[in-house]
Amino acid sequence: MQMFSEVPVRGESLGAKKIVIVDDYEESCRLLAEILSSSYDCSYTSDSSMAVQLINEKKPDLILLDYKMPGLMGVDVCKSVRENEATRKTPIIFVSGAATIDERIKAFETGADDFISKPFHVKELILRIKARLSEKEPEVLAEIRAANLTMNLLSRQIFVDGEEINLTPKQFDILKMLVLSKNNLVTRERCLTEIWGDTEVTSRNVDSQINYLKRKISKFHGRIVAVPSLGYRLEAQE
Template structure:
């Protein structure tokens, strides 16, 4: 399982090792593939690897695919990862259950190798397009196309400068952003001072009160948004 450094990472969770190896064989020409056969160990590996997509068996002992999917979708740092369920002989109700738990797609066994490859590529492309138009951190989401901001799915009305301020913070999450960068990126060449930046940040923090992350001051430098 060679890491090219540029390939998208796929995590396969299936209690049958032969199934895992078959999917690795199909996908490894275009993706960096990893697998785990114990669902109860999968979460730790997913946190460590941060895959771009997860392929998960529906029926597994100890922890079912649906149970694991719910745990993943409840984790702020993992919930964005697309999940394709894969299994044989499941009912319509079971398929619906996988979607209700947060699954993005379902593929029945036995499957054609080309169909598996196409499903994976389609999900990765859809996620890439969504990522371009949206920024997410914790319980906060920004739609860059409609220029709307949502906190716990409730819209927060921001001024244009507050929107751009928050966007810059999220794009640089967990990193300090200098006041000078705010002034350059948001105000351009307008006649502003660092006090303008501080005011915008203070107003912004009040509007997104309830954000599960944190916007904090970096003394003598600027601000940092921390969150997953």
């Protein structure tokens, strides 16, 4: 039995924001996903016990969450999201019917950003989603540096002493992670989760890409240091 479902984005929405929908009525999930799929990348589950797993896998930009569900209640899911460092700032909008004032207060106390009662007007829902996403919109980081190494995140180009270095997409993403975490540990598990996702690979794939990366940026004024049994750390001579 498939626990998660996705609705492809329609129209020109490359790089669309991701929304996860959780509602115990699958038809409600499907309807919301269809409505929003013209602008957003939507995934949903009608099994509340799988909601946290779906949210952790998709790392959405916003969550639409029902309040009353069998198994885990919406506030339980909300609490779990807020307790996870990776998702604690993700906007959560409760979309629920016949909620009492006490239930609405409980939702906000648990960490809800907004609460919409069913039935709702589609335009109101879309405007509230846009408002929450615009609040979350980060400043675009165009370039990062470490010593004599420069990464252009928009063009995905790497330069060492002004000389362009050709990297594969995964090597680029690993190096970006290392530079952004400069002088701090980046675990193999984090690389596998954030770069390979659901692909069946092992930590050896990370080690192999790191070795290629070291050779390609050999003129870098710094080094990529192996942290035994854990991962890697980038050190730069600033």
